[in-house]
Amino acid sequence: MSRAVLLCALSGCAIDTLAFKTKAERRNLDCQRLSDVEAAARYPGQVPPPPAKELAGGMGDVLACSTRYLQTGERPNRDEAILTTLSTQVTELADSAGAMAPQTTRWHVDAFYPSLPVAQKIAVAARTTLAQRGFIVSDRVPTLAAGDVAFLVTLPQSEVYRIACARSFVTEVLGPDEALLGLMIVDPKETQLHGGVCLRGEWRWLP
Amino acid sequence: MALQLHQCRAVKFGLAVVAIAMTTGCVTVYQPLVGLQRPIALDPQTPTNFTDNTRVLVRCHPGDGVEADVLCRNVRSSLTKQGAMVTTEVVRASGKVAAPDRIETPPQFIIDINSKLIHHEDSAILSLLCIASFTLIPAVEEWTFGQEIRIRDAQGFLLAQQSFQERFVESFGLGVWALNGIIDLLIRPKSEQVTGDGYKEEFTRDLHGHLAQLLYNAKVRARVMNSFAPEPSPEKPKGTAP
Numbered sequence A: 001m002s003r004a005v006l007l008c009a010l011s012g013c014a015i016d017t018l019a020f021k022t023k024a025e026r027r028n029l030d031c032q033r034l035s036d037v038e039a040a041a042r043y044p045g046q047v048p049p050p051p052a053k054e055l056a057g058g059m060g061d062v063l064a065c066s067t068r069y070l071q072t073g074e075r076p077n078r079d080e081a082i083l084t085t086l087s088t089q090v091t092e093l094a095d096s097a098g099a100m101a102p103q104t105t106r107w108h109v110d111a112f113y114p115s116l117p118v119a120q121k122i123a124v125a126a127r128t129t130l131a132q133r134g135f136i137v138s139d140r141v142p143t144l145a146a147g148d149v150a151f152l153v154t155l156p157q158s159e160v161y162r163i164a165c166a167r168s169f170v171t172e173v174l175g176p177d178e179a180l181l182g183l184m185i186v187d188p189k190e191t192q193l194h195g196g197v198c199l200r201g202e203w204r205w206l207p
Numbered sequence B: 001m002a003l004q005l006h007q008c009r010a011v012k013f014g015l016a017v018v019a020i021a022m023t024t025g026c027v028t029v030y031q032p033l034v035g036l037q038r039p040i041a042l043d044p045q046t047p048t049n050f051t052d053n054t055r056v057l058v059r060c061h062p063g064d065g066v067e068a069d070v071l072c073r074n075v076r077s078s079l080t081k082q083g084a085m086v087t088t089e090v091v092r093a094s095g096k097v098a099a100p101d102r103i104e105t106p107p108q109f110i111i112d113i114n115s116k117l118i119h120h121e122d123s124a125i126l127s128l129l130c131i132a133s134f135t136l137i138p139a140v141e142e143w144t145f146g147q148e149i150r151i152r153d154a155q156g157f158l159l160a161q162q163s164f165q166e167r168f169v170e171s172f173g174l175g176v177w178a179l180n181g182i183i184d185l186l187i188r189p190k191s192e193q194v195t196g197d198g199y200k201e202e203f204t205r206d207l208h209g210h211l212a213q214l215l216y217n218a219k220v221r222a223r224v225m226n227s228f229a230p231e232p233s234p235e236k237p238k239g240t241a242p
Helices: A002-011 A023-027 A036-042 A052-057 A077-084 A086-098 A116-132 A146-152 A157-170 B002-023 B068-081 B124-132 B174-186 B198-225
Strands: A029-035 A061-067 A106-112 A178-184 A194-199 A202-205 B026-034 B055-061 B085-091 B109-122 B139-153 B158-172
Touching: A023 A029, A023 B026, A029 A036, A029 B026, A029 B158, A036 A061, A077 A086, A077 A116, A086 A116, A086 A178, A086 A194, A106 A116, A116 A178, A146 A157, A157 A178, A157 A194, A157 A202, A194 B198, B026 B174, B026 B198, B055 B068, B068 B085, B068 B109, B068 B198, B109 B198, B124 B139, B139 B198, B158 B174, B158 B198
Parallel strands: A106 A178, B055 B085, B055 B109
Antiparallel strands: A029 A061, A178 A194, A194 A202, B026 B158, B109 B139, B139 B158
16 A cells, blocks of 8 residues: 555656646647636536635636547548537628628528538538527528539639629529528638628628 | 764765755646647648748737747747748837837738736645655646737738647656656657656647648638738838838
8 A cells, every 4th residue: 555655656646647648648638727616516526616715716726628529630630620610610600691681581501611521510500500590591502503513613712602602693593582601611721711601692701 | 983984874875865856857748728739730840831922920928937039939930931921029018019020021910929827836735745755756836828819910800819728737856757757768659758848849839830820821811801812012111212
């Protein structure tokens, strides 16, 4: 017993378990510092309630860590960076888009991303956010005719969304009471989503 | 004679203990807490990330336990290696800018770095035990730092922002140092070793990588916000020769 205590004291195991985790294990933890009061409320049974004097003054704090479901390296870097911030990014863009059209507008959402499963996740997240805000959201993705698409792929990125939007309105793929929220990356090395809205034939990038 | 020998042995033993305590080292462990453990899509070792005439002003703000001038210097070095033209400003606590670099052309992007010490813990009981046990029981000190990074364009439009937090746990003592030294020597691969300055390199790699990614994202956002219009040529400051 005394040997175990000595070994523990020597190695510092009684103080912080961090020293025994590998770098990869440390990177798979999502941690945040919480006050004693907040930690006790969030993790009852694991964090004891703080004494009354701390309730008044809020002295101590707790480092709360949880292991991530998908570990670092399981997904490509860009997908991982986009998906870990998906909720924040999509909420900001959907809120900006919602402010650009009347409440009665029917929203269509499409995501342009190299990986189809990730594109679907982005589109679903945006549809859900718009629906939560009380907008009418369609599951249908507006599609241009094959000839239009063949022409559009030859255009530079600066023109393609503007012309596709105008063409969608002219060909009545999108009606006057319908809007398309497009979410995309425009550079292979970026890890942020951009958004644009097509409304009555006019394409506008979201700030 | 026997007493003298005994005294001499005691002195030698005392000197040996002091010598061991003097040679005792630290084991520091770095843990990314917020943002820094997320992967990046950019390779910060690529010298062509910002070669297309990207002009950046890095502004480092003061904070507890943070050497703003060192931070600014390191960030400039990192971004310059990736092709950007970087100038730096160190903002003093009084709000004055200390020795700004000479700016020949106005910057396209302004990076504001606010660093602060969020948490510091140093157990007095462990420190006393450490001294009493001749550093056999380690003293443990812990710091949590945070960085708030904002990137704006020349007009002040916010293009990107990100918060980071990281934690450093330093154990001081002969036992913890010797044991980890032996494990480093015999078992741990070089990338996993905890004795030495590896934690500094790891943190620097994380922070500079994310900073480069954030700047790259800001650059792309600026292009999108300008509807992919070509970048105007830099204006020369007034009063300079053509």
